[in-house]
Amino acid sequence: MTPNILVLANSADRAEHTARYAAMLGAPLHARLALLHLDASAVMLEPELVAAGAEQSARLEAETMQGLRALAGRLPAPTDVLEAVGPMAEAVAAAGRQYHPLLLAMGHHPTHSLLDQLLLTQVQPVLRALSRPLLLVPATGDAARLPRRVLLAVDGEPFSLSAAALALAPLLAGWGATYAVAHILSGPGGAARSSHLALADVRGSGLLPADTPLQFYQEIHASPAAGIRQALADTHADLLVLVARPRSFLGDMFHRSVTAAALRHCPVPVLLLPAAASGPLPAWVPKMH
Numbered sequence: 001m002t003p004n005i006l007v008l009a010n011s012a013d014r015a016e017h018t019a020r021y022a023a024m025l026g027a028p029l030h031a032r033l034a035l036l037h038l039d040a041s042a043v044m045l046e047p048e049l050v051a052a053g054a055e056q057s058a059r060l061e062a063e064t065m066q067g068l069r070a071l072a073g074r075l076p077a078p079t080d081v082l083e084a085v086g087p088m089a090e091a092v093a094a095a096g097r098q099y100h101p102l103l104l105a106m107g108h109h110p111t112h113s114l115l116d117q118l119l120l121t122q123v124q125p126v127l128r129a130l131s132r133p134l135l136l137v138p139a140t141g142d143a144a145r146l147p148r149r150v151l152l153a154v155d156g157e158p159f160s161l162s163a164a165a166l167a168l169a170p171l172l173a174g175w176g177a178t179y180a181v182a183h184i185l186s187g188p189g190g191a192a193r194s195s196h197l198a199l200a201d202v203r204g205s206g207l208l209p210a211d212t213p214l215q216f217y218q219e220i221h222a223s224p225a226a227g228i229r230q231a232l233a234d235t236h237a238d239l240l241v242l243v244a245r246p247r248s249f250l251g252d253m254f255h256r257s258v259t260a261a262a263l264r265h266c267p268v269p270v271l272l273l274p275a276a277a278s279g280p281l282p283a284w285v286p287k288m289h
Contacts, residue, residue, distance in 0.1 A: 001100075002030065002031070002032055003026065003029050003030075003031040003032070003101075003102045003171075004031060004032045004033070004034055004099040004100065004101045004102065005022045005023075005025075005026050005031050005032070005033050005034070005101055005102055005103055005104075005105055006033075006034050006036055006092070006095055006096065006099055006101040006103075006104050006105070006132075007019050007022050007033055007034065007035050007036065007104075007105045007106070008036055008038070008092075008104065008105070008106040008107075009035040009036060009037050009068055010037065010038065010064075011064055011067065012064065012067030012068050012070065012071045013067070014107050014139075015035060015068065015071065015107065016071055016074075017107065017137065017139060017141075017143050018105055018106065018107040018137040019033060019035060019071065019075055019079070019105075020075065020076070020143040020144065021105075021135075021137050021141075021143040021269060022105040022135065022137070023075050023076050023077035023079075024076070024143060024144060024145070024146060025135070025146070025147075025171070025175075026077060026102070026171065027076070027077070027146070028146075028170075028171060028174025028175060029102075029170060029171055029174060030077075031077060031102065031171075032077060032078045032079065032080070033072075033075060033077050033078070033079040033080070034079070034080045034081075034082055034095060034099050034101070035068050035071070035072060035079060035080070035081045035082065036082045036084060036091065036092065036095050037064060037065060037068055037081070037082065037083050037084070038084050038085075038088055038091055061083075065081065065083055068081045069081050082095060092104070096131075096132065101132055102132070102133070102167060102168060102171065103132050103133040103134065103135050103168065103271075104132050104133070104134050104135065105134075105135040105136075105137060106134070106135070106136060106137070107136075107137050107138075107139065108136045108137060108138050108139070108270075131162070131164055131274065132164050132274075133164060133165055133168055133271060133272060133273050133274065134244075134271075134272040135269060135270070135271050135272075136269065136270045136271075136272070137269045138266065138267060138268070138269065140267070141238075141267070141268065141269065142238075145238075146175045146176065146177065147175055147177045147238050147239040148177055148178065148238055149177060149178050149179075149180065149235060149236055149237045149238055149239075150172070150175075150177045150178070150179050150180070150237060150238075150239045150240075150241060151179075151180050151181075151182055151217075151231060151232055151235050151237035151239070151240050151241065152179065152180070152181050152182070152202055152207075152241045153182045153184055153228045153231060153240065153241070153242055154181060154182070154183060154184070154198050154201065154202060154243065155183075155184055155185075155224070156183055156184075156185065156195075156197070156198045158197075158201055159201060159205070159243050159275050160205065160275065160276040161205050161206065161207060161243070161273055161274070161275060161276055162273075162274045162275060162276045162277075163276075164274060165207070165273040165274055165275070166205075166206050166207065168207070168271075168273070169206060169207055169208070169209075172207060172208060173208070173209055173212075177239075178213070178215070179208060179212055179213070179214050179215070180214065180215040180216070180217055180231075180235045180237065181198065181199055181202050181214050181215070181216055181217065182217045182218070182219060182227075182228065182231035182235070183195050183198040183199075183216070183217070183218045183219070184219050184221070184224050184227040184228055184231065185218065185219065185220045185221070185227070195216065195218055199214060199216055202214065207273070215235070217231055217234065217235055219231050219234075228240070228242075228266075229266070232266070232267070232268060237268060238268050238269075239268055239269050239270075239271060240266060240268055240269070240270045240271070241270075241271045241273060242270060242271070242272050242273070243272075243273050243275050244272045244273065244274050244275060
């Protein structure tokens with residue numbers, strides 16, 4: 001089966017950079033793209049937030065779909081365009097059942113419109129609905145080049161990856177990138193395990209081939225988010241990989257979390273990999289279907 005990448009697209013202009021980057025990442029596996037456009041009214045939290053009248057809204061939606069279809073014709077990968085009306089999580093879940101995507105991709109802009117902000121606030125239910133890795137692509141950067149240096153940031157606590165995350169292993173192997181593991185500590189007196197065990201966890205995760213050379217980098221910093229940013233700068237990485245799991249400094253995703261703080265100022269794309277759940281699942285953790 002041809003692998004697919006599902007791209008959230010609220011406009012052709014803003015979706016193009018994300019879609020091109022996703023197409024480039026998926027090229028080693030000849031992945032197809034699906035651009036999922038959510039009707040603006042589907043993500044508004046209150047009816048009064050929809051400023052345009054029904055007629056104007058319908059016209060804008062038609063123009064957006066026309067732009068996305070034109071974009072699909074310009075992309076270097078076969079691309080479908082989908083339009084969804086309804087709650088975001090339900091729309092993404094339906095697209096997930098149709099396409100069984102390897103990952104979900106969405107843009108992440110320094111200055112967000114109201115619609116962008118609403119899309120970001122609904123990422124958690126989307127993760128629950130889709131149970132797939134999430135790629136967040138900043139508005140700047142080279143969308144035409146495979147990652148050359150990938151940084152995997154870990155906190156030293158043991159982890160295992162979900163089946164959906166492990167399904168990305170052939171894709172990562174196809175990039176021909178070099179990989180660095182950053183062991184981020186909150187302070188020298190912390191309870192983190194030794195660095196060689198953190199490295200062993202990455203090797204044992206199954207995400208990379210067993211013989212992949214790994215550079216090790218350790219950063220001790222009062223703020224783990226700042227530690228991640230420092231590691232990115234020091235290793236010259238052009239893609240950041242984080243493990244999303246309930247217990248660790250990445251647990252409370254997008255709310256007072258390291259993930260949110262790291263994303264807010266991250267200059268490179270970020271790939272969030274869902275961890276395998278152990279014991280009762282907290283509410284935010286994606287369930288495998």
